[in-house]
Amino acid sequence: MATHEQLESTSSRPVLDPTVNVQEKSSKETAPSTALKRNAEEANLDEKTTIHIGTRRSALAVVQAEMVLADLKKAHPDLNYEIHAMSTMGDKNQTTALHDFGAKALWTHELEAQLMDGTLDLIVHCLKDLPTQLPPKCVIGCIMEREDPRDVVIMKKGLEYKGLLELPEGAVVGTSSVRRSAQIKMRYPHLKFKDVRGNVGTRLSKLDAEDGDYSCLILAAAGILRMDWGDRITQYLDSKTEGGGLLHAVGQGALAIEVREGDEKTTAILNKLANEESTLAGTAERSLMRTLEGGCSVPIGVETTWIEKGKLLMKAIVVSLDGKEHVEAERLGEVLNAKDADEFGWDLAHVLVEKGATKILEAINLNRPIIKDGGGA
Numbered sequence: 001m002a003t004h005e006q007l008e009s010t011s012s013r014p015v016l017d018p019t020v021n022v023q024e025k026s027s028k029e030t031a032p033s034t035a036l037k038r039n040a041e042e043a044n045l046d047e048k049t050t051i052h053i054g055t056r057r058s059a060l061a062v063v064q065a066e067m068v069l070a071d072l073k074k075a076h077p078d079l080n081y082e083i084h085a086m087s088t089m090g091d092k093n094q095t096t097a098l099h100d101f102g103a104k105a106l107w108t109h110e111l112e113a114q115l116m117d118g119t120l121d122l123i124v125h126c127l128k129d130l131p132t133q134l135p136p137k138c139v140i141g142c143i144m145e146r147e148d149p150r151d152v153v154i155m156k157k158g159l160e161y162k163g164l165l166e167l168p169e170g171a172v173v174g175t176s177s178v179r180r181s182a183q184i185k186m187r188y189p190h191l192k193f194k195d196v197r198g199n200v201g202t203r204l205s206k207l208d209a210e211d212g213d214y215s216c217l218i219l220a221a222a223g224i225l226r227m228d229w230g231d232r233i234t235q236y237l238d239s240k241t242e243g244g245g246l247l248h249a250v251g252q253g254a255l256a257i258e259v260r261e262g263d264e265k266t267t268a269i270l271n272k273l274a275n276e277e278s279t280l281a282g283t284a285e286r287s288l289m290r291t292l293e294g295g296c297s298v299p300i301g302v303e304t305t306w307i308e309k310g311k312l313l314m315k316a317i318v319v320s321l322d323g324k325e326h327v328e329a330e331r332l333g334e335v336l337n338a339k340d341a342d343e344f345g346w347d348l349a350h351v352l353v354e355k356g357a358t359k360i361l362e363a364i365n366l367n368r369p370i371i372k373d374g375g376g377a
């Protein structure tokens, strides 16, 4: 559980030091009560209700929380909002390779503890970073409209190349995602891969460093676009781009908001932010991943396209870490509600299993003695 010193408020209106804020609230209580109850009591006060928005502290995470705040303000101008940006264990541990790191919950559990004790009302996440199984009493309150879900190439400043096809033998691609490296190895066995850690800004400075090792980075378009760095994108990597052929991570590009199970007040407030197509596609992708028991650091790629309203096309791939083996499948079908989406993902996962996905996934998990799942990448 985090200390209050780890909380930082970046609200757009003047806010008290959150430490003081929290203590003030507690001192108002007459009888000992849980923070959850305190929250419910506050909702009935005359003064404006404040919605406490939790986020990790990276620049991208804070930008995302600010986007959510702006949307909430539009939907409910009568409420107050505060952003609490918090360092998480995942942010602090920059040295352990992501796939050795273990449960993705590491990225979020301090925030979830604060959600549980009522300090926070909601947490803004990238859907991609959310484990398929959330901790008890935590649920996804809404999935928002998806930003571009594709992966992209960002070439080092000063290099004349734009895409992977042009890179010479031995050029170093910076990525910490085995999903990305394994899929690129399939097509480009002559390229080299090197881990690159830190938030998106740090990664870009490592790329551009004069004495740096990397020729390019592979990142999600969504993060780059939200940071307003879209002019750095030199190639989009989706199944349709020539020389691309990379399927993105489950949930990539969509923001998800985590709330307490049964918190009807916050869930209702989030209603207007939900996007149906993103929700159904995200649900189908997560169902596929859950069925295959893959984490974010297992090389499972997906691509979902709405062919027409209610008709979803989903491609999926499972690749061995060295890129030498893979199974691919796709499915086209009607997805009108969450149940359809769940079944759709489950069905496609089973097609992959029939084609041999289990063998690839087991080999990966056997080589990873610590924990199967991985951190965000």
Ligand SMILES: NCc1[nH]cc(CCC(=O)O)c1CC(=O)O
Pocket: 126, 127, 128, 129, 200, 218, 219, 220, 221, 222, 223, 251, 252, 253, 254, 255, 376, 377
């Ligand atoms: N933890 C890394 C992470 N989590 C989500 C995104 C991209 C933004 C998104 O998918 O919404 C990124 C950065 C990246 O992969 O380039």
